[in-house]
Amino acid sequence: MWIETIVMPREEPAEYRPAPQRDRAAGHAAACAMGEQFRDSVLSYLQSHELMGSVRWVSDPGSIPLVTLYCTSSVLEQLQKEPRFEAGRALAFTTY
Structure with missing residues (x-):
């Protein structure tokens, strides 16, 4: 069964510091990179853990470090064990 999974980088909490004013185009380009x-x-x-056979689809890169993929639950379990990533199932939302 395929599940929708969201993967983000694991981060340590940091103190709030206001961002300095900068060029928006340069900021967007840096975020996309x-x-x-x-x-x-x-x-x-x-690929290094030979899990691509259990992945059906991977999202394109965007302007935030976030990847959505359709995979099996075993792939989700492996991603959750990796200390670099924060991974979980996407919330199913039914509309009427």
């Missing part, structure tokens, strides 16, 4: 780098690290992990 970080999103692509994170997606590459997730794919590298899946």
